[in-house]
Amino acid sequence: MKTLRISLVALTLLLLASTAVYAAGLTATIVSPAPNASVALGQSFDLQSTVTNASGGVNYVWSFNDGTTNRGGQNQTVTFATAGAKVITLTVGDGSGASDVKTVSVVVTGSDSSALAITNIRITDITTNSAVIRWTTNRVADSRVIYDTVSHSSITGATSPNYGYANSTGTSDNTTKVVEHAVTVSGLAASTHYFFRVISAE
Known part of the structure; x- marks a missing residue:
């Protein structure tokens, strides 16, 4: 049923x-995970990104919609403690003040009632x-x-x-x-x- x-x-x-306001040239891309990727509950997996047209130092923040602790750095790893749909957000800023935000959704599979x-x-x-x-x-x-x-x-x-x-x-x-x-x-x-x-x- x-x-x-x-x-x-x-x-x-x-x-x-x-009215849309766009970052001046800075572009972030989430390389991994792929959209709607399936991840096993308790499995650690990679967060990978690339940035183009950055000026000066680049700051990275990975955040999550389920309360998982934010992470910094261009590439990271994460393990989700609960099953279900997760939204991962990457926020990137550079020394000129430009920024970009990208999101990707994954599905964490496992025992979940x-x-x-x-x-x-x-x-x-x-x-x-x-x-x-x-x-x-x-x-x-x-x-x-x-x-x-x-x-x-x-x-x-x-x-x-x-x-x-x-x-x-x-x-x-x-x-x-x-x-x-x-x-x-x-x-x-x-x-x-x-x-x-x-x-x-x-």
């Missing part, structure tokens, strides 16, 4: 303008008629979003794929299983209040 988790968030779609959980739900890339809904799961799972212009306090008794909502991003869950989810919702009306639920299943 698949484990299913659904979370509810409300969204008001507005036309937004954004915790339930599938959805966290860090957020809305990005908003336009006049679309938005990208993103979230994180503690283990690899598939992805789907259901949405409507009216609120649904419960989906008890409702059936797949829409669970009573007017719209769904698919008739079944996305078969690609990841820990960092990103689903584009399009065809929306500007300045309209939408309610949505994110759905992930193992």
